[in-house]
Amino acid sequence: MKKNLIILAEILVLFVFLRSDFAAYFLDDLRAATADKIEAIATMPERRELQKLRDSIRPHIANMNDAQKSYLEDVTENKDKLNRFYYLYCVNKDLNPYVYGANLVYFCGEVSRMGLVSS
The missing domain is CATH 1.20.5 (Single alpha-helices involved in coiled-coils or other helix-helix interfaces)
Structure with a gap:
């Protein structure tokens, strides 16, 4: 008891x-x-892939201004933002005020080459 x-x-x-x-x-x-x-x-594997992308584009974007670099850092923050960017500006060819011309073509090519966008 x-x-x-x-x-x-x-x-x-x-x-x-x-x-x-x-x-x-x-x-x-x-x-x-x-x-x-x-x-x-x-999210560790995703962050590693995005870091590889940032590392691969870093030499090419060195001549961009700080606002453009900051914008690309924001775009490569997660795959959702990257997918949205890719389909708006790489696939649909919408106009982007920060990344355009050869820089946009290079960035889209790197994203596509690394296979970071979902179909």
Whole structure:
């Protein structure tokens, strides 16, 4: 009987603790940190491919101005942005105010060559 009371008291203390604001804050931080780490692990191959693309275009874009370089860094941040850019400006030939002419042709060629766009 004494064991049952101790177990019941432990469950009650645990229940009260888990309903407290401190526990909610702590568990939310733990959940967020875990989710961030899982996302980082899941996107690691994608980030490596995009880094290879950035490394391959870096010598060619060295003569661009800072706004153009920043724009291409933003475009190569993730595959969704890269796919959107590729289909708008490489496939559909829409006008891009930052990257155009030989730079656009080179960038589109590199993206296509590396197979980074989904069909």
